[in-house]
Amino acid sequence: MRTSSLRAFGPSFVALWWFYFLSFVAGFLLFPVVPLHLRDLGAAIAESGRFQSAFWIGSGLGCLISGPLGDRVGQRPLLIWSTLAAAGFFATYAFLPVRWAFFLLAPLHGLMWSALRTGALAWVGGSLALERRSEGLALFGMAAPAGVAIGPLVGVWLYPRVGFRVICLTFTVVLLGLFAMIRKLPGGERVDTEPRPGFGWPESWVLLPALITFLLGFGDGPMAPYSAQEARGLGLFWPSAYLTCFALGMVGIRFLLGVLGRGLSPARLIPVTLGLALVGNTLLAALPGGQVRHIVSGLTYGAGFGMTQTLMFTHVISLAQGERRGAAVGALYFAFDAGVALGSLGLGWVMQAAGFRWGWGVGAMLVVPALLLSFRLGRPAPAAA
Numbered sequence: 001m002r003t004s005s006l007r008a009f010g011p012s013f014v015a016l017w018w019f020y021f022l023s024f025v026a027g028f029l030l031f032p033v034v035p036l037h038l039r040d041l042g043a044a045i046a047e048s049g050r051f052q053s054a055f056w057i058g059s060g061l062g063c064l065i066s067g068p069l070g071d072r073v074g075q076r077p078l079l080i081w082s083t084l085a086a087a088g089f090f091a092t093y094a095f096l097p098v099r100w101a102f103f104l105l106a107p108l109h110g111l112m113w114s115a116l117r118t119g120a121l122a123w124v125g126g127s128l129a130l131e132r133r134s135e136g137l138a139l140f141g142m143a144a145p146a147g148v149a150i151g152p153l154v155g156v157w158l159y160p161r162v163g164f165r166v167i168c169l170t171f172t173v174v175l176l177g178l179f180a181m182i183r184k185l186p187g188g189e190r191v192d193t194e195p196r197p198g199f200g201w202p203e204s205w206v207l208l209p210a211l212i213t214f215l216l217g218f219g220d221g222p223m224a225p226y227s228a229q230e231a232r233g234l235g236l237f238w239p240s241a242y243l244t245c246f247a248l249g250m251v252g253i254r255f256l257l258g259v260l261g262r263g264l265s266p267a268r269l270i271p272v273t274l275g276l277a278l279v280g281n282t283l284l285a286a287l288p289g290g291q292v293r294h295i296v297s298g299l300t301y302g303a304g305f306g307m308t309q310t311l312m313f314t315h316v317i318s319l320a321q322g323e324r325r326g327a328a329v330g331a332l333y334f335a336f337d338a339g340v341a342l343g344s345l346g347l348g349w350v351m352q353a354a355g356f357r358w359g360w361g362v363g364a365m366l367v368v369p370a371l372l373l374s375f376r377l378g379r380p381a382p383a384a385a
Contacts, residue, residue, distance in 0.1 A: 009136050015185050017143050019178055020120045024147025026171045027113060029155035031224035037164045041099050049225040049348035051106050053341045058107025060337030062114030067330015075123035079182045082115035087175035094168035118330045125317040141310035142254060149247030156228055156240040206328050209316050210335035215370035216308060217336040219281060219363035221343020230356040234290040242294040249302025266311040267377040274374050276304030278367040285361035
């Protein structure tokens, strides 16, 4: 994405874009590297995926808190303290000597990461003018796939060369830099001074988008911790190919829809992108071979999966009441994170018992009900009133 395009939305938008990008680099560097490190410490296949399960459980539960909390205290204070805490977790991982300690800290780290994601997205969504919100969120949505592309590639490449400790300490410094940046960034505070009764839970119509997002996340659960493990077991020359191509697919579909999808509502496009995700997931389970299968499936699945997430968040942010926007974003993140956690855990068992392809196949089956439910998306009456 051209920097000039980002600058059109102002300096705070650019800063938050880079903040979101580097947060995803840090997160998706950990997801494939920690399982590889745990395997080297003696973990079995299923056990190595438990770090991601524990992380996403903490993140999912955290989103239910961090979304409404950001609405009450402001997004900038939320991002400041969660970024500092995330840096502390990276520094701690560097010196952990036993496997169980990773599983203990992962949900607490996930709790902090939930605040990074909900706070940044709610801040941006609330600051964009209504007539440019879809365009702005599409541009902002490029930060996540860019981070997903670079994080695994860098982490898997660096792991055998510099070791786990150096990787963690390096990203501790990166996160401390983000902490310093977000402290100086203007905006992101509560703009109203009226007290709010109770904790701002999302509106009831958010349940359907959340259920679709949960099913999509369940099928996506094993991708990060197990795709590189399958590649390493097959002796593939590019072990991070799936995750990198996954992110490239996310970027490519945004350029395509930027030309062909103008004027179409997110609710109309979501069934199309879910269908593309289903095809990509099925290819990973059914295609023969190894390296080409990872590349083709990653590109296809990434295009469908990534755009579905962006469209779903755009749909919900556009319809949510202003004082409940953070809660709505948090509910979607909770649904996705819970799905990823359960998918990583449950499909990891399937892979250990029956092989990687069976796990990919079960994940593909879970996209089918999400696709069917997506045809019921539309403008909810409570938001229109």
